[in-house]
Amino acid sequence: MLEVSERGHAMPMSPYRRLTPFADAAKQRGVHVHHLNIGQPDIETPPVMLAAVQQANIRVLEYSPSAGYPSYRRTLATYYQRVGIPVEADDILVTTGGSEAIFFALMSCLNPGDELIVPEPFYGAYTAFAVATDVRIVPVTSHLSTGFMLPPLADFERCITPRTKALLLCTPNNPTGYVYSRAEMEQLKDLCLRHNLYLLSDEAYREFCYDRDFVSALHLSGADDHIVVLDTISKRYSACGARIGAFVTKNKALQQAAFKFAQMRVSPPGLAQVLAEAASELPDTYFDHTKAEYLTRRDLMVRRLQAMPGVECPVPGGAFYVMAQLPIDDCDTFCRWLLESFSHQHQTVMLTPASGFYATPGLGKQETRMAYVLNCEALDAALNCLEHALAEYPGRTVAQRPTCPTAGVAS
Structure with a gap:
């Protein structure tokens, strides 16, 4: 009998899309679903960018060069230089979205069976890329109670083995919104230098830092051969469907x-x-307007969540996500219940269970990631739904962790 490959069986479902069939069924019942599950901004894609495609004088749509159009690579190099990242066009490989940049990094930096250290919770697709490339993710856990700040360096040191080849970081972080400080980035750089590791830095949200300056891995000195920046225009210009990213390194x-x-x-x-x-x-x-809009949405979401009995959430310093602990028994069950069994004024909300962002079994069971990608009116309505749902949910319980302190939260 024909069988699916072991890799196919091991490939996880997307943590933010796996409940889509239940959302579709809710819509068919006439329930309006507020999508806080996925980072799809409602900010307008800049008209000048869309016009460039609409007005392009192209007779034959040919293959582009494998590394991307030279003119675009030069333009992208100028953008990076403007934000203090000293690279040239030859340091840039244009990719099909940030996803392909991640794939190229794992394929180029690690062998099958090698280990990749990643602070958790982490972007859910990293697990899928690790399965596809036969790389083992070794998680180092950060905690909601500290605002998901970088775990102690000793926790990373304990994870390093002869098979460890790289460390993967996302800043500003998806899913937590944490922005790593220069001191934290320098610590990780020094760790990679001491142990001869690659430092892979996913910087998809660099423009959206609210309380702390952004520090790129390529802002750090003395480690150029160790550093790869993984990038995308998806969130920067609200152009997720364009599928254009970049693999950036000075390591020839x-x-x-x-x-x-x-x-x-x-x-x-x-x-x-x-x-x-x-x-x-x-x-x-x-970016001034876009950043200000996301900041307003962040403040609205955090204010509403922190006012809900039993809900704990730190203040994210960047990106457009909040990680929150809810007073519930199981977030996977709760998120499905929201779509199958609950509505408030013919509305409900779709969230992402945090279990898909952890590699350590059992973590994230009471946590969820929410994306503040809706306008404030829609966001407020979505949070109204969540507040009523928490009051009605049969599996409501008392949160176990203490309230997050203000100190140590992303600032």
């Missing part, structure tokens, strides 16, 4: 290895690079 041997994987898939999307290159026409003040 690593860049060449990744380029061979890029040739395997032939080329990144051509029209999407036209769209992305047009971002250079945006004014320097473009």
Whole structure:
């Protein structure tokens, strides 16, 4: 009998999409579903970028170069230089979204069976990429009670074995919203230098830091050969569907290895690079409005959540996510119940259970990630639904952890 591969069986469902069938069924029943489960912004994609595609004078849509159009790579290098990241066009490989950048990094930096240290909770897709590349994730746990700040360096040291080849960090963090400080980034850089590890830095949300300056791994000195920045325009310009990202490193041997994987898939999307290159026409003040809007939404969500009995959540310093502990028995059960059995004024809310962001079994059982990607009116309505749901849920329980202190929370 034909069988699916072991890899196919091991591949996890997306933590933010696996409840989609239940959301679709709720909509078919006439229930409006507020989506706080996925980081799909409702901010308008800049019209100048869309116009560049609409007005492109293209007779034949050809393959682009495997590394991406030279003009776009030069434009992207200028963007990085403007935010203090000293790279040139040759240091950049254009990828099909940030996802492909992650895939290229794991394929280029680690062998099958090698170990990748990742602070948890972490972006759920990292697990899928580890399965696809036969890499073992070794988690180091951060905690909601400290605002998900970097765990002690000794926790990382204890995880290092002869099979450890890299450390993967996301800053600002998805799912926690934590922004790693320069001191924390320097600690991780020094750790990688001492143990000869790669430092892979997922920086998809760099523009959205609210209480602390952003520090890129490539802002750090003396470790260029160890560092790979993984990037995407998806969140930066609210262009998730463009599928344009970047693999950025000054390590020439690593860049060449990744380029061979890029040739395997032939080329990144051509029209999407036209769209992305047009971002250079945006004014320097473009992010001011977007950042202010997300900050307003963050403050609304945190204020509402912290006012709900039994709910604990630190204040995220960046990105557009909140991790919260709810007074419930099991978040996977609760999130499904929201879609199957609950409605408030013919509305409900779709959340992401946090269990999909942890590698350590049993963690995140009472936690959820919420994305503040809706306008404030819709966000307020979604939080009304959540507040009523928590009051009605049959599995409501008393939260076990103490209230998060203000000190140590992302600031």
